[in-house]
Amino acid sequence: MxxxxxxxxxxxxxxxxxxxVSRALNNHPSINEDTRRNLQEYAQKVGYQRNQVSLSLLNKKTATIGVxxxxxxxxxxxxxxxxxxxVLQPLGYTLNICVTNEQYLLESEYVDKLLSNRVEGIFLSVSQETYDSGHYEHLEQIKKRSIPFIFIDREYEGFATGSVIIDDYHGAFSAVEHLVKIGRRRIAHLKGPNGMAVAEERLRGYVECLKKYDLPVDEQLILNTNFKVESAIEPVTKLMNLAEPPDAVFGVNDQVAIGAMKVIRDRGLSIPGDIAVAGFDNSPISAYIYPSLTSVARPGRQIGIEAAKIFADYLQQSSGKEFSSKHIVLPSELIVRESTMYGGGLI
Amino acid sequence: MxxxxxxxxxxxxxxxxxxxVSRALNNHPSINEDTRRNLQEYAQKVGYQRNQVSLSLLNKKTATIGVxxxxxxxxxxxxxxxxxxxVLQPLGYTLNICVTNEQYLLESEYVDKLLSNRVEGIFLSVSQETYDSGHYEHLEQIKKRSIPFIFIDREYEGFATGSVIIDDYHGAFSAVEHLVKIGRRRIAHLKGPNGMAVAEERLRGYVECLKKYDLPVDEQLILNTNFKVESAIEPVTKLMNLAEPPDAVFGVNDQVAIGAMKVIRDRGLSIPGDIAVAGFDNSPISAYIYPSLTSVARPGRQIGIEAAKIFADYLQQSSGKEFSSKHIVLPSELIVRESTMYGGGLI
DNA sequence: CAAAAAATTTCAAACGTTTGCAAATGCCAT
DNA sequence: ATGGCATTTGCAAACGTTTGAAATTTTTTG
Incomplete structure (x- = not known):
């Protein structure tokens, strides 16, 4: 090297x-024109690149944020x-992206490392294991340093810091309501992991909607998945084997909805004729599969933008200030497609 | 803050x-036992966290690599x-992930920034605009610093540095060969952007396979896409309107293959009865859509692992050494599913 | 030509940590 | 008391950069 x-x-x-040299390279006015030019040319020639590490140390600013x-x-x-x-790239910030794989230990280690690296802010989406464990000392650590700390999408409820999430409750509610309105009465729900806020909120939307329409909440129709497409296979098979199978399935996300569709089709049943299916995420593919999938749109990009804006605003109101929590809930919107078309029987 | x-x-x-203090916290042996304990306890209490930035400056090691x-x-x-x-997380490395959005300018800026941040290695997948522009001064910059520099997936051909790619040529070849073997004679190809190595290699596989089986290479059947699902709609519509439409479509990736399937279905044609469809990537969803999609499996995770191993090996053979280029080509494997089942007519 | 003014350059400290070497302290035996 | 040794602590430099203030050089002016 x-x-x-x-x-x-x-x-x-x-x-x-x-x-x-430093002044010349930074075009400081008090440097002689010739000197400046010579130094700049030479620096260019030998490929000088300012050492950001030393600058970070000096300024106590790393222009890095952890995600x-x-x-x-x-x-x-x-x-x-x-x-x-x-939002943050134009402001000169670099993203330090850490993937926890839903593990508490990694999440905790990454928090440590990011703080150690003196990132100027942390955006965090809580891992599944962390929800399970109930630990949040690592989050307290962040707060102690009082750098901007924003939950994106998956928050730890009751933890006072910034957050940008979507309205999972109403999203789920509107999806289930739609299923009711097209005449479905036995609506199953493939839910996400227990304890995870987004999953619980969607479940709540599902339950409350059923209640609103005086439909029974049948525990047999509520089954667990882990968001992955494979995880839908076994529970949906179970649903199909019930004496009285459901006439609609609401998946906690598009992946499990697509998994459900496969099982249903493999049984020779029609979608939505026999069973209507709705998902959550409105992933691009959902419009293109067959039948196209009704889904609740989650403005992912917008979540990121809003979260970054909270950070950017904090920067603006220049320094000294404590980071004050701000909560944003973005709306979600139901996109109706073939998989729940009224009365239809596409397959 | x-x-x-x-x-x-x-x-x-x-x-x-x-x-x-430093020695106490690092358990240096020449520190008095009591002193050590007191200092450690106090440090713990006040939440001391070593400043990695200063350490990086001192050691000229950042334990960070850019992607x-x-x-x-x-x-x-x-x-x-x-x-x-x-691979790299267990070794204590942090990833600095930069997304170019296929833009040359961003790619170039990110290279600058990463070098400035003194990352210890750079993994790069060349953006589309960079291929178009033919610029690669920013890559020369990396080489000048002679830190490990490894192309992942999309390389700049003829640039002497490490690379881990997959065998796009044979992957495409085997997909097309399979289509030929199930009796298709007019096979269209939805290709990727011009000049991009992976796209060109797949095109080459397609062309060479046709040649091998003495099938004509018809320019009308080779159309451009940009890898995105939407970008398949217009070209496939064009294909369907031909006097003599194709009896099979080979997409440069699963996304465009899925886009193609939609257009074909909307025309009331059957897959694979009328038109067989194959893709590339073997994305998880391809097994679950209907009909399930034949696809060439690309071992993405393995690419990452091999690339990281090249870096890890370089670290091992301790220092001083120049980074020597190493090229790895991983095999790709055709996964046959319903969308090309022999003679079938599922829809 | 000297003195004042302006232009340009250098000094030194700072950011937080580590580490070889020197210094100090304590202890024991003489 | 003194020398010798072991244990423990402190000093100072280093990493690369910036920056206010001081020092130097050059230019202008009377």
Missing amino acids: NKPVTIKDIAKKFKCSPST IVPTINNYHESAIIEGIEA | NKPVTIKDIAKKFKCSPST IVPTINNYHESAIIEGIEA
Whole structure:
């Protein structure tokens, strides 16, 4: 590894002081025009690149923010990251993305590492294991440092800090209401992991909607998944084997809805004729599969943008200030497609 | 923002020197047992966290590597990142992920920034615009610094540095060969952007396979897409309107294949009865859509792992050494599903 | 030509940590 | 008391950069 050229190297070469070189390269007005040009040309020639590490140390600013997410292997999560990047990249910030794989230990380690690296802010989407464990000392650590700390999408309820989430409750509610309105009476729900806020909210939307329409809440029709397409297979098979199978399935996300569709089709049943299916996420593919999937749109990119804006605003109201929590709930919108078309029997 | 506790702060509190504190916290043997315990306890209590920035400056090691990718909003790319993370996280490395959105300018800026941040290695997947532009001065910059530099997936051909790619040529070849073997004679190809190595290689596989079986290569049947599902709609519509439409479509990836399936279905044609469809990526969803999609499996995670291993190996053969390029080509494998089942007519 | 003014350059400190070497302290035996 | 040794602590430099203030050089002016 070639050691990078430093300002000192250049100074030695030109028999001047490092200060002069530094000022020349930064176009400081008090530097002689010739000196400036010569130094800049030479710096260019030898490929000088300012050492950001030393600058960070000096200024106590790293221009880096940490993003901790359970996975990036997923339309929604990556849309969030894109949103954050869209706002923060132009401001000169770099993203330090950490993937926890839903593990508490990794999440905790990453928090440590990011704080140690002196990131200027942390965006975090809580991992499943963390919800299960009930630990949140690592989050307290962040708060102690009082750098901007914003939950994206998956928050730890009751933890006072910034958050940008979507209205999972009403999203789920509207999806189930739609199913009711097209005449379905036995609506199953493939729910997400227990204890996870987004999953619980969607479940709540499902339950409350059934109650509103005086439909029974049947525990047999509420089954667990882990958001992945494979995890829908077994529960949906179970549903199909019931004496009285459901006439609609509401999946906690598009992935499990698509998994459900496969099982239903493999049984020779029609969608939505026999069983209507709705998902959550409105992932791009949902419009293109067959039958196209009704889904609740989650503005992932917008979540990222709003979260980044909270951070950017904090920067603006220049310094000294404590980071004050701000909560944003973005609306979700039902997109109706073939998989729940009224009365239809497409397959 | 609370300023973090430093070693100096602790030293002042205990009326000892920073050296003592440093050694105590690092369990240096020459520190008195009591001193050590007291200091450690106090550090713990006030939440001391070593400042990695200063350490990086001192050691000229940042334990960070840069990853530049065109997008993360996609199964394949995120699988690569997961693979890299899986190898490098245990080694204490942090990933600095930069998303170029296929833009040359961003790619170039990110290279600058990463070098400035003194990352210890760079993994890069070339953006589409960079291919178009033919610029690669920014890549020369990386080489000048001679830190490990590895192309992942999308390389700049002829650039001497490490690379891990997959065998796109044979993957495409086997997909097309399969289509020929189930009796198709007019096979269309939805290709990727011009000049991009992976796209060109797949096109080459397609062309060579046709030649092998003495089938004509018809320019009308080769149309452009940009990898996105929407970008398949217009070209496939054009194909369907031909006097003599194709009897099979080979998509440059699963997304465009799924887009093609939609257009074909909307025309009332059957898959694979009328038109067989094959894709590339073997994204998880391809097994669950209807009809399930034949696809060439790309071991994304493995690409990440191999790339990270090249880096890890370089670290091992301790220092001083120049980074020597190493090229790895991973095999791709055809996964046959309903969309090309022999003679079938599922829809 | 000297003195004042302006332009340009250098000094030194700072950011937080580590580490080789020197210094100090304590203890024991003489 | 003194020398010798072991244990423990402190000093100072280093990493690369910036920046206020001081120092130097050059230019202008009377």
